Amino acid sequence: MGKQQQQQLLSKIATGNGHAENSPYFDGWKAYDSDPFHSTNNPGGVIQMGLAENQAVAKFMGQVRGNRVTFDPDRIVMSGGATGAHEMVTFCLADPGEAFLVPVPYYPGFDRDLRWRTGVQLIPVHSESANNFKVTREALEEAYEKAQEENIRVKGLLITNPSNPLGTILDRETLRMIVRFINEKSIHLVCDEIYAATVFNQPPFVSISEIIAEDADIECNTDLIHIVYSLSKDMGFPGFRVGVVYSYNDAVVNCARKMSSFGLVSSQTQHLIAAMLSDDVFVTRFLAESARRLERRHNGFTRGLAQVRITCLESNAGLFLWMDLHRLLKEQTLDAEMALWKLIINEVKLNVSPGSSFHCPEPGWFRVCIANMDDHTMEIALTRIRNFVLQKKELVVKPSKKKCWQDHNLRLSLKARRFDDFLMSPHSPISQSPLVQART
Numbered sequence: 001m002g003k004q005q006q007q008q009l010l011s012k013i014a015t016g017n018g019h020a021e022n023s024p025y026f027d028g029w030k031a032y033d034s035d036p037f038h039s040t041n042n043p044g045g046v047i048q049m050g051l052a053e054n055q056a057v058a059k060f061m062g063q064v065r066g067n068r069v070t071f072d073p074d075r076i077v078m079s080g081g082a083t084g085a086h087e088m089v090t091f092c093l094a095d096p097g098e099a100f101l102v103p104v105p106y107y108p109g110f111d112r113d114l115r116w117r118t119g120v121q122l123i124p125v126h127s128e129s130a131n132n133f134k135v136t137r138e139a140l141e142e143a144y145e146k147a148q149e150e151n152i153r154v155k156g157l158l159i160t161n162p163s164n165p166l167g168t169i170l171d172r173e174t175l176r177m178i179v180r181f182i183n184e185k186s187i188h189l190v191c192d193e194i195y196a197a198t199v200f201n202q203p204p205f206v207s208i209s210e211i212i213a214e215d216a217d218i219e220c221n222t223d224l225i226h227i228v229y230s231l232s233k234d235m236g237f238p239g240f241r242v243g244v245v246y247s248y249n250d251a252v253v254n255c256a257r258k259m260s261s262f263g264l265v266s267s268q269t270q271h272l273i274a275a276m277l278s279d280d281v282f283v284t285r286f287l288a289e290s291a292r293r294l295e296r297r298h299n300g301f302t303r304g305l306a307q308v309r310i311t312c313l314e315s316n317a318g319l320f321l322w323m324d325l326h327r328l329l330k331e332q333t334l335d336a337e338m339a340l341w342k343l344i345i346n347e348v349k350l351n352v353s354p355g356s357s358f359h360c361p362e363p364g365w366f367r368v369c370i371a372n373m374d375d376h377t378m379e380i381a382l383t384r385i386r387n388f389v390l391q392k393k394e395l396v397v398k399p400s401k402k403k404c405w406q407d408h409n410l411r412l413s414l415k416a417r418r419f420d421d422f423l424m425s426p427h428s429p430i431s432q433s434p435l436v437q438a439r440t
Contacts, residue, residue: 079245
């Protein structure tokens, strides 16, 4: 790819000289990047005496993905959680006024993380319950063409796999379609894979890294592919604020390294995480036990909801459910959804999120997180939900015309995480916390 074309693909921040790194201080870091020391391969190279090791994170990312793909530690840039990672990669890829396509429903935090300080726009890509909210080529084309008509330059597509809030995964064929789409349009693909290790049932998770590594029949400019990851969900470490940008684009990696100074992960945290993730026995047991408990919670909670005929979108990942309460709406409108949400907050005393906050166009969907519950609290929550539904039966309406989301047998689905008694790594200094309890 030529220099001019590369500059057109990236933002002015990524291709400009505003970073003020033209000094010997930064030149030392650059010298290491171009000639790193290695005890056997490059014994005469520059020794880095201040950079944290990314090898353990790269190894863990491969392990989460079944070791079907490997990650280059030199392409990892650490950031303060997935929030910082998303903003960092957005700054690298787009200028104010430019846009990313995002399939709905999507995580409400993206409106802050990608838009607020960057000035970048988010353009929704339509999906519907009639096909279980799958991403389609037709919807991508429609959103892209609409942006073109409004003279908005689309710089990329953001996907979340597994999905938040749906708890579903993107299958291999959908990912292949997406790669073809972004390659034809010459736009970036940012893949949020922070829930990769929360898949507890079939079908298995497929990373975008597997698609570009294994599917040789798909033409792809890898400079367009970027992954956002963190340890907050997969390892239950939200307070550690460990986010990752993994890019196949050298210019993005270099720019992100410069920008990471504004959201560094402390050396102490990186050392702790590296020690923990290097414990192969712990990581293997943790991931297996996590999947087992997620499945158990999924089954228990959905059985409880079924007692009052509450269904959810079928899913097999994540720490939440996408619950269908459209039967409880006085009318099939977003205003009625908000009214029901206020009842749930004020009367049932459950903090759930209405689908409209995720830009879902269909009223009546709610995301319910139960990741921080023990079994006793889960039973209390279920009891409150069941009592509310039974007491509010008069709210249930039977529309004269069958709605599209009623035409499909949306099977019950829920999952949550409970880590009150899993085995902690011996490297961790935390003996107990609300989410973690050590055993001897």
